[in-house]
Amino acid sequence: MEHTLTISVQDYLKHIYELTENGENASTNALAEKLDVKPASVTVMVQKLALSTPALVEYQKHQGVTLTKEGRKAALEVIRHHRLLETWLVRTLGYSWDEVHEDAERLEHVISEDFERRIAAVMGHPVRDPHGEFIPTAELTMPLDDSVPLSALRPNQTAMLQCVRGADAELLRHLESLGLVPGVHLEVLEYSPFDHNLMVKAGSKSAVLGLNVTHKIFVEVL
Amino acid sequence: MEHTLTISVQDYLKHIYELTENGENASTNALAEKLDVKPASVTVMVQKLALSTPALVEYQKHQGVTLTKEGRKAALEVIRHHRLLETWLVRTLGYSWDEVHEDAERLEHVISEDFERRIAAVMGHPVRDPHGEFIPTAELTMPLDDSVPLSALRPNQTAMLQCVRGADAELLRHLESLGLVPGVHLEVLEYSPFDHNLMVKAGSKSAVLGLNVTHKIFVEVL
DNA sequence: AATAATAATTAGTTCGGACTAAATTTACCC
DNA sequence: GGGTAAATTTAGTCCGAACTAATTATTATT
Numbered sequence: 001m002e003h004t005l006t007i008s009v010q011d012y013l014k015h016i017y018e019l020t021e022n023g024e025n026a027s028t029n030a031l032a033e034k035l036d037v038k039p040a041s042v043t044v045m046v047q048k049l050a051l052s053t054p055a056l057v058e059y060q061k062h063q064g065v066t067l068t069k070e071g072r073k074a075a076l077e078v079i080r081h082h083r084l085l086e087t088w089l090v091r092t093l094g095y096s097w098d099e100v101h102e103d104a105e106r107l108e109h110v111i112s113e114d115f116e117r118r119i120a121a122v123m124g125h126p127v128r129d130p131h132g133e134f135i136p137t138a139e140l141t142m143p144l145d146d147s148v149p150l151s152a153l154r155p156n157q158t159a160m161l162q163c164v165r166g167a168d169a170e171l172l173r174h175l176e177s178l179g180l181v182p183g184v185h186l187e188v189l190e191y192s193p194f195d196h197n198l199m200v201k202a203g204s205k206s207a208v209l210g211l212n213v214t215h216k217i218f219v220e221v222l
Numbered sequence: 223m224e225h226t227l228t229i230s231v232q233d234y235l236k237h238i239y240e241l242t243e244n245g246e247n248a249s250t251n252a253l254a255e256k257l258d259v260k261p262a263s264v265t266v267m268v269q270k271l272a273l274s275t276p277a278l279v280e281y282q283k284h285q286g287v288t289l290t291k292e293g294r295k296a297a298l299e300v301i302r303h304h305r306l307l308e309t310w311l312v313r314t315l316g317y318s319w320d321e322v323h324e325d326a327e328r329l330e331h332v333i334s335e336d337f338e339r340r341i342a343a344v345m346g347h348p349v350r351d352p353h354g355e356f357i358p359t360a361e362l363t364m365p366l367d368d369s370v371p372l373s374a375l376r377p378n379q380t381a382m383l384q385c386v387r388g389a390d391a392e393l394l395r396h397l398e399s400l401g402l403v404p405g406v407h408l409e410v411l412e413y414s415p416f417d418h419n420l421m422v423k424a425g426s427k428s429a430v431l432g433l434n435v436t437h438k439i440f441v442e443v444l
Numbered sequence: 445a446a447t448a449a450t451a452a453t454t455a456g457t458t459c460g461g462a463c464t465a466a467a468t469t470t471a472c473c474c
Numbered sequence: 475g476g477g478t479a480a481a482t483t484t485a486g487t488c489c490g491a492a493c494t495a496a497t498t499a500t501t502a503t504t
Contacts, residue, residue, distance in 0.1 A: 006460080006461090008460090008461065008462090027481080027482090028481070028482055028483085029480090029481060029482080037461095037462075037463095038462080038463065038464085039481075039482065039483085040462090040463075040464080040465095040482085040483070040484080041461070041462055041463070042482095043482065043483055043484085044461080044462090044483090044484090045461075045462090047483095048460095048461095061469085061482075061483065062468095062469060062470065062481080062482060062483080089337075092314065092344070093337070093340040093341065093344060094340065094344075095340075099336075102334070103333070103334050103336070103337055106332040106333075106334075107329065107332060107333070109332075110328040110329060110331075110332055111325070111328075111329070112324070112325050112328075114321075114325070115311075115315070115325055118315040118316065118317075119315065122314070122315060122316075228490080228491090230490090230491065230492090249451080249452090250451075250452055250453085251450095251451065251452080259491090259492075259493095260492080260493065260494085261451075261452065261453085262452085262453070262454080262492090262493075262494080262495095263491070263492055263493070264452090265452065265453055265454085266453090266454090266491080266492090267491075267492090269453095270490095270491095283452075283453065283499085284451080284452060284453080284498095284499060284500065
């Protein structure tokens, strides 16, 4: 069992993971932004992570940073904690999907492996969290995601909403009020080529959604 | 809402509370021992706590330390978190009473007020934790405890076991195997004036317990 | 009451992880 | 291809909370 990482290291790895999911490398600035820290601090931290044994990131100056295999495992561990916690806060303590993030964020760093196993088991090993994101498996692999952004759909296409990604609490509440939650089936009614707005119907409700919303909603086309 | 305390400050206050429950003052050494920190570090920290606004402890050199009203509130807040968490880990995640302490210890510092309210409500506002200790109320008052140590009982007295205090995991497992858990009724069968051993019967089981055990078990005499 | 033993405090250091300011590298544009 | 803007890195500082070593206070012993 490798010596346990500090909270801030865990946060760095998690955010690097999120910035590099598609193989790109994360820039100092982008990382600083996400972590709410100055770029200079990122540089220093990242240098340390690259030098630690085992190395957690690969880094060369001015070239951004990517995770090593070890770093990715550590990141997935934190993300698994986070998403299991969100799921479990919603299911057993009555949080709504717009409320869970903050609390999960603080808890994710301090729960034990035992605790992780127990909540996973109690919930029957859920595969997705309340926002529809995949929960990394106990073996720390991430299922591959074949969903596409809602913004890619056109009239007459139908789809199942899989996941809402990068939405703040206000938007989440709004989507919920429109019935746009993971699992619902929806149909695209109209498309405006000027502003890329989509008119979408889910259940009995329909609404016109802008690009800033539709690119945060991921669906499986039916 | 006062600016939130660091984890180590919370730990200091919690341990000071535990050392001073009966109005005594906590010595630098005793505190260092409990916190697993050098006495010099305690002195420095305690000086800071005495100078902060509001002051959290009263302190004069070489005279030990006691909590102010503010300090006591902060300590009870942490203790409430800890005991609610222990109760809830046992009730909903199937921990046993000898396993909960460590996990609760790390979680107690990071849960939100909202989380605290929710688990308290879900459990129906429990009054005691799995070891039988009182859980400080939401208003941060501590119910007064009229239990006495089992070591004070003599043959033919019967009592209800209220609380086991200061026992390690091994002892807790042992007591459980003897049916000595909070709530059980017990009877003292024999007393040995030489070594202060008590023979105690609970349910169908009986056992001879030494002073090192009987002074950790608190009972209400019937 | 003097001294030895114990407890507590001070002074000064370290370490992690942030910061600012200054220097440097890369990227882009004409 | 030079020059400026933006991104990044370096150098040096700070802060909290621990540490060690050295000093001072208190307590106990005779």
